[in-house]
Amino acid sequence: MAARRLASRSAADGTPRTVEIVIDGRRVAAREGEPIAVALWAAGHVVLGRSAKYHRPRGPYCFQGRCDGCLMRVDGVPNVMTCRTPAREGTSVESQNAFPSAELDVFGIVDWFFPKGMDHHQMMTGNVALNRVMQGVARRMAGLGALPSEPHPVVPVHESAIDVLVVGGGVAGLAAATEAARAGASVRVVEEADDVGGEMSSFPGRVLDPDGGDAIDARALVDRLAREARAAGASIAPRTSAVAAYRENAGKSGVRELLVSDGERIERVRPSRVVIASGAHDGVATFEGNDLPGVVSAGAAARLLSHGVLPAERVVIAGDGVLARALAGALEQAGAKVAGAFDARVERASGRGRVKSVVLADGRRFACEALVVAAPPSPAFELAAQAGVSVRWCATRGAFVAAAGDDSTPTDAWAEATGAVTGVRTLPDLLPAARACGRRAADGARGATA
Numbered sequence: 001m002a003a004r005r006l007a008s009r010s011a012a013d014g015t016p017r018t019v020e021i022v023i024d025g026r027r028v029a030a031r032e033g034e035p036i037a038v039a040l041w042a043a044g045h046v047v048l049g050r051s052a053k054y055h056r057p058r059g060p061y062c063f064q065g066r067c068d069g070c071l072m073r074v075d076g077v078p079n080v081m082t083c084r085t086p087a088r089e090g091t092s093v094e095s096q097n098a099f100p101s102a103e104l105d106v107f108g109i110v111d112w113f114f115p116k117g118m119d120h121h122q123m124m125t126g127n128v129a130l131n132r133v134m135q136g137v138a139r140r141m142a143g144l145g146a147l148p149s150e151p152h153p154v155v156p157v158h159e160s161a162i163d164v165l166v167v168g169g170g171v172a173g174l175a176a177a178t179e180a181a182r183a184g185a186s187v188r189v190v191e192e193a194d195d196v197g198g199e200m201s202s203f204p205g206r207v208l209d210p211d212g213g214d215a216i217d218a219r220a221l222v223d224r225l226a227r228e229a230r231a232a233g234a235s236i237a238p239r240t241s242a243v244a245a246y247r248e249n250a251g252k253s254g255v256r257e258l259l260v261s262d263g264e265r266i267e268r269v270r271p272s273r274v275v276i277a278s279g280a281h282d283g284v285a286t287f288e289g290n291d292l293p294g295v296v297s298a299g300a301a302a303r304l305l306s307h308g309v310l311p312a313e314r315v316v317i318a319g320d321g322v323l324a325r326a327l328a329g330a331l332e333q334a335g336a337k338v339a340g341a342f343d344a345r346v347e348r349a350s351g352r353g354r355v356k357s358v359v360l361a362d363g364r365r366f367a368c369e370a371l372v373v374a375a376p377p378s379p380a381f382e383l384a385a386q387a388g389v390s391v392r393w394c395a396t397r398g399a400f401v402a403a404a405g406d407d408s409t410p411t412d413a414w415a416e417a418t419g420a421v422t423g424v425r426t427l428p429d430l431l432p433a434a435r436a437c438g439r440r441a442a443d444g445a446r447g448a449t450a
């Protein structure tokens with residue numbers, strides 16, 4: 001069996017109510033409130049859709065809302081990220097771009113038919129009539145998903161103002177929010193995930209307590225930081241995304257604001273100062289077959305475990321790092337057979353529909369149901385750049401990073417970045433910088449409103 005629920009985990013956490021969701025007409029048991037993609041993975045549904053052009057199988061890669069592998073039609077709405085959508089009784093889920101199903105898609109023949117790729121711009125251009133037919137077919141096949149069954153209701157737009165808005169409720173965001181609130185600022189944290197903590201919330205092990213020096217469960221550290229932020233007076237809004245930062249009117253005189261949404265309503269927030277603690281996207285690695293369902297990021301495997309789901313019985317972990325090593329131990333403890341390819345590069349992942357085997361560059365070959373890719377994360381600098389924070393290439397990290405604020409940051413800077421988005425990864429470096437950032441934001445907000 002590829003994946004299974006971990007009984008001990010669910011007993012410890014108090015098992016939520018079991019509900020039924022319906023995928024392509026078939027009933028699947030889910031824990032109420034868990035992400036739909038997690039429920040589907042636990043039930044063996046790893047192929048959730050097909051790619052737009054070649055109809056290659058698609059499945060979740062990140063369980064973090066940062067790839068497109070889990071897009072499905074949910075209750076008549078196309079292209080919903082099912083790793084971010086909670087399972088409810090009777091939720092209807094349909095795979096997209098596939099017939100009759102994502103696992104057995106007859107249009108998958110396109111991929112087989114054009115092994116070297118297809119230049120659809122040049123197809124049948126020699127004959128006007130044939131080209132018209134081709135254009136019509138291409139038009140029908142383009143895009144992903146069909147239009148919604150119903151028009152979307154008009155979403156009310158609200159306006160609000162606050163001293164400091166913190167984007168991202170990971171450990172850096174929580175630490176910055178605490179300090180800003182302790183300095184007297186009104187503070188709100190928006191976090192797109194169900195819960196705060198970022199990648200630390202699902203880290204499968206203990207970390208050194210940056211404030212005490214002892215080893216502490218990663219989740220306990222997150223809980224403590226969240227408690228401190230709330231006690232200081234910061235409000236925390238989970239399942240809420242900051243989707244854009246801009247000036248309301250063109251030109252330097254325009255008011256700066258962020259567009260924030262929890263899916264039900266949209267809010268135009270005008271903060272005096274913004275702290276961008278948007279973290280990092282899970283890393284990807286380049287090798288043949290890296291888009292096969294069953295190939296997941298190390299963060300994704302940790303998130304599945306944190307939901308009480310063993311990603312697979314036979315797992316290959318490719319790549320190294322603290323998370324990769326912690327995952328190997330946690331997966332083995334949960335009963336998986338783990339091959340740690342910590343020092344090797346993946347040459348190829350193979351399988352029909354989902355990963356079945358992995359070949360490493362050194363020639364080793366493993367049979368598996370999941371390949372966990374532990375690649376360096378990529379800072380999520382997009383919103384920081386919109387908010388006016390400078391972004392630079394960091395050769396040592398091989399990634400673009402947002403510039404970290406420090407004491408030389410101009411006091412009138414509207415936005416500052418902190419945490420993993422700046423390329424900082426270790427808690428002893430990350431937390432003091434985040435706390436200083438929070439204090440500067442509170443000072444700046446005070447100056448802006450004086």
Ligand code: FES
Pocket residue numbers: 037059060061062063064065066067068069070071081082083084
């Ligand atoms: S966006 Fe859902 S799995 Fe990546």
